[in-house]
Every structure is written in C-alpha cells, then in structure tokens.
Amino acid sequence: MTHSLAAARTDGGNSRRAGAQIPGSRSRHPDLLSPASTRAGVAAAPPALPPVLKTRDATMGFGLKTVLSSVTLEFRRGTINAIIGPTGCGKSTLLRAFNRMNDRSPTFWRRGSVEFEGCDVSAGTPDPLELRRRVGMVFQRPNPFPMSIRDNVVAGVRAHRLAPRRELAAVAERHLRQVGLWDAVADRLDDSPFRLSGGQQQLLCLARALAVEPDVLLLDEPTSSLDPATTEIVEALLRTLTPRLTLVLVTHNLAQAGRVAGTTAFLYDGRLVEAGETRQILAAPREPETVSYVTGRIG
Numbered sequence: 001m002t003h004s005l006a007a008a009r010t011d012g013g014n015s016r017r018a019g020a021q022i023p024g025s026r027s028r029h030p031d032l033l034s035p036a037s038t039r040a041g042v043a044a045a046p047p048a049l050p051p052v053l054k055t056r057d058a059t060m061g062f063g064l065k066t067v068l069s070s071v072t073l074e075f076r077r078g079t080i081n082a083i084i085g086p087t088g089c090g091k092s093t094l095l096r097a098f099n100r101m102n103d104r105s106p107t108f109w110r111r112g113s114v115e116f117e118g119c120d121v122s123a124g125t126p127d128p129l130e131l132r133r134r135v136g137m138v139f140q141r142p143n144p145f146p147m148s149i150r151d152n153v154v155a156g157v158r159a160h161r162l163a164p165r166r167e168l169a170a171v172a173e174r175h176l177r178q179v180g181l182w183d184a185v186a187d188r189l190d191d192s193p194f195r196l197s198g199g200q201q202q203l204l205c206l207a208r209a210l211a212v213e214p215d216v217l218l219l220d221e222p223t224s225s226l227d228p229a230t231t232e233i234v235e236a237l238l239r240t241l242t243p244r245l246t247l248v249l250v251t252h253n254l255a256q257a258g259r260v261a262g263t264t265a266f267l268y269d270g271r272l273v274e275a276g277e278t279r280q281i282l283a284a285p286r287e288p289e290t291v292s293y294v295t296g297r298i299g
Ligand SMILES: Nc1ncnc2c1ncn2[C@@H]1O[C@H](COP(=O)(O)OP(=O)(O)OP(=O)(O)O)[C@@H](O)[C@H]1O
Pocket: 062, 065, 067, 085, 086, 087, 088, 089, 090, 091, 092, 093, 094, 105, 107
C-alpha cells in the first residue's frame, strides 16, 4: 500500500483511485508524495496529472472567526474525494471556497490560495458565474427552482446560453435519463418539481448541475436527506461521473466515503488533520484525532 497512491495518481481513469493528498507532507506521510517530491526523484512513478483543485496554506473565516487554518490540499482530475469531520469543523466552508460561494457572505475573508486548474479562484478568470458553471454544487437539501421540471434541468444551460432553444428539450431528456429520473417524470415535464419526492428532487438537482457540463462537482452531504435506496442510486450515479468529472463529497457517513471516494480528507476544528487513500484513513488512520473520529469517539 505504501506506493499505491503515487502509482494510482498517474491515471485518473478510475473513480476509486486516489486523488487527494497533503502536499509537502512527506515526513509525516511517506506514501503521500507530492508532485514536487516526485520530480525530485523521491518516487519512481511517472509524472502525475496536475491537480484540478488545490488549496495552499488557506486560512479563512467570517468576521472575527477563523474557520479554517492553513489548509493545504489538492484533488486530482477524474477522482472522487471525500471530506469528513465533526459538525462545524469547516467542511462546507472549504467546499464553498472552491466556487466562491462563501463570497456571498459579506463577512467572509480568506488568506492563502484556493486554485482551480492552477489559477486562484479570486483572480477574476473565470468570473464567479463561469467558475460556478465549471465548478458546480449540489446541496444537502434539494433546492429545485420554482419552475417546471424541464425548465429546472435546463435553467443553467439557458442562463449560460450553452445550447440553442430548439435543443433544450433534448438536453433536459438526456440529463434526466443520466440521473435515472426520465421514466418517472417523462409525462409531467411541465409540472412543478415540488410534487416530486425528496429523492427525486435531489436527482433533479443533480441533473440540473450536470446539464451545464461542469468539470468539478462539489457535493455537500447530498444524500443526508435521502432514504437508503435513493442514496444507493445517487452513489451509483456518482461513480459513473468519473473520470470526466472530479467530485468532492462532504459526508458524515463514513461508510459512504468508503463506498465511493478514492481519497478522504479529515478536518477537525478547522485544521486538515490527515488526507490520503480512503481505506487508509478509515482503517489505519495515523493521527490520534482521526482515530477518535473514525471510531466514533468524537463528532
Ligand atoms: N456565513 C457564515 N457566517 C458566519 N459564520 C459562518 C458562516 N458559515 C459558516 N460559519 C461558521 O463557520 C463554522 C464552520 O461551518 P461549516 O458550515 O463550514 O461547518 P461544517 O463542517 O460544514 O458543519 P456541518 O457538518 O454541521 O455541516 C461554523 O462555526 C459556522 O457557524
């Protein structure tokens, strides 16, 4: 297992392969070699794909409160990555930093860098709207828009003018099929989404997020309000999205992290305690706080 992460990193073609690491953490985490150390010849593996998302020494908060301190982490293209940790430790804040959703709060501030494809997300290119198209988000509670089911799916496609009007119906059908919702809604596309079940509404939100063809999907506890059967459907869907997409999934469900995520990062009290292959984090954590969390003693 010691070298599996470095080897797996060279191929983003499998959703369960590892993608997250703490750069520069070689001494504490000998199997989490950063690209820099790989270039320096420490590891014999071929060069890794560059990370899609990256934070470097990122510290952020709201007003006087510091929520995250010096988080350095990266996620590789085409991988599924989980973020876990007790409530209030900063998981959503970290996730929302990647597509500048925190900026909607007037008291939000940040130091250090948060990068998408090598550029700081605050650099202005892409602008926040284009950034959020490319780095999409699905929330804990389904949030359909007050418009028809069909219009929900293509709302972003319309707003970003990604397809001509005559193709919108086909785009809606394609993405409803992708999330497995087509058969359930094909005869009521003009109806309100609020009559759908909670699980169906969440699948609709996933279809809407996918319809704008993002590169990254940020998922903030996307199944926490769903029953086990729908959770299974969503997890199966997530696996089909890689390697085209990179997924970052916040979850309180460790078994879910184990089922879908190649890598897992553990946050505690605003600090990144440990990140690496999910099976290592869950089965053989190195840090005492991680041990306490995965064994249910904290959080
Ligand atoms: N808009 C905001 N304004 C002020 N404080 C905020 C804001 N958003 C989050 N916080 C604070 O930041 C801290 C971290 O919140 P965050 O939502 O990131 O935690 P979390 O790990 O996602 O928790 P949970 O598991 O409960 O969702 C909390 O103390 C929270 O109150």
